[in-house]
Amino acid sequence: MKRKRDRLEVIYxxxxxxxxxxxxxxxxxxxxxxxxxxxxxxxxxxxxxxxGFIKEIIDEKGRKFFTLTDKGFEYLEKYKLIxxxxxxxxx
Amino acid sequence: MPPFHLIDPTRLxxxxxxxxxxxxxxFTIYYKTREIFGLTKHDGIKYFRITFLFFGLAxxxxxxxxxxxxxxxxxxxxxPIHIFGIFPLLFIGYFSTMxxxxxxYSILWKKLHIKHTFLLFNVIAVLISGIAFFSRSxxxxxxxxxxxxxxxxxxxxxxxxxxxxxxxxxxxxxILFFLFWIxxxxxxxxxxxxxxxxxTVFQVISIAxxxxxxxKVAKWT
Numbered sequence: 007m008k009r010k011r012d013r014l015e016v017i018y019x020x021x022x023x024x025x026x027x028x029x030x031x032x033x034x035x036x037x038x039x040x041x042x043x044x045x046x047x048x049x050x051x052x053x054x055x056x057x058g059f060i061k062e063i064i065d066e067k068g069r070k071f072f073t074l075t076d077k078g079f080e081y082l083e084k085y086k087l088i089x090x091x092x093x094x095x096x097x
Numbered sequence: 098m099p100p101f102h103l104i105d106p107t108r109l110x111x112x113x114x115x116x117x118x119x120x121x122x123x124f125t126i127y128y129k130t131r132e133i134f135g136l137t138k139h140d141g142i143k144y145f146r147i148t149f150l151f152f153g154l155a156x157x158x159x160x161x162x163x164x165x166x167x168x169x170x171x172x173x174x175x176x177p178i179h180i181f182g183i184f185p186l187l188f189i190g191y192f193s194t195m196x197x198x199x200x201x202y203s204i205l206w207k208k209l210h211i212k213h214t215f216l217l218f219n220v221i222a223v224l225i226s227g228i229a230f231f232s233r234s235x236x237x238x239x240x241x242x243x244x245x246x247x248x249x250x251x252x253x254x255x256x257x258x259x260x261x262x263x264x265x266x267x268x269x270x271x272i273l274f275f276l277f278w279i280x281x282x283x284x285x286x287x288x289x290x291x292x293x294x295x296x297t298v299f300q301v302i303s304i305a306x307x308x309x310x311x312x313k314v315a316k317w318t
Contacts, residue, residue, distance in 0.1 A: 014137055014139065057138070077136070080136065084132075084133065084136060087133065087317050087318070088133050088136065088137055088139075088317075090316075090317045091130075091133055091142070091314070091317035092139065092142070094267075094313055094316070094317060095141075095203070095204075095267065095313070096204055096257070096267055097139065097141025097145055097203055097204070
């Protein structure tokens with residue numbers, strides 16, 4: 007059985023997917039690749055928008071995309087350090 | 098015959114250097130974890146870092162208390178120690194209780210899920226510092242904190258043991274950190290309680306313990 011991902015890991019996975027797709031992905035494929043329920047996905051996206059990790063871009067045809075902000079890239083860069091720190095101090 | 102109350106520059110210097118090193122390490126740990134907390138808003142990191150903010154403040158309050166005591170005996174000046182001497186006790190009690198509870202909760206937060214955690218910690222801290230303040234006795238504070246430390250150590254041990262079936266090095270480090278804090282409080286009590294030489298040895302070891310925690314933090318930040 008697969009173990010349940012924790013909050014920080016889910017955030018990492020979502021940001022990684024966005025970066026993988028040239029830092030621009032529509033909500034539907036992002037939901038599919040992130041392997042979350044629609045409700046959880048909406049909650050995570052709201053959290054990421056609130057925290058300024060991602061931003062919404064609407065193109066001239068009215069299509070919505072998500073892209074990473076500098077803070078989002080920073081999170082991806084620092085993720086291993088963050089997890090290392092949490093493990094080190096059993097937080 | 099020398100006067101009865103002689104200045105003890107060695108003790109003052111030892112206390113000053115010790116406080117500066119510990120406060121520097123505590124505040125640096127707090128500062129260095131700012132970025133990863135900002136990125137994650139992780140509850141464990143939050144309580145871990147405020148532990149060191151509160152311990153830093155507790156060590157400053159403790160130094161002020163020791164300084165006041167030394168000033169009275171050294172300069173033989175009239176100083177209403179029974180009034181001003183108990184104020185640092187109030188802050189020591191509050192800051193150190195907050196620190197102990199925060200460090201404990203940083204490990205247990207995933208299991209405990211306490212509502213209004215910060216408010217509850219404040220109530221306990223105000224209660225303990227209030228007892229120390231109104232009793233005007235460092236001994237009561239030492240006793241109250243010792244009881245709190247035994248209680249929290251048992252809870253942490255139970256949690257860690259039920260998870261990994263072995264006591265981790267981190268647990269030993271935290272217990273030592275707590276123990277040395279109690280030893281530091283003893284310095285506020287009657288002078289005969291702990292000779293300065295033994296106290297200095299404990300202070301050197303406690304710097305090493307905080308130094309190890311600092312090193313572990315610096316590795317990841």
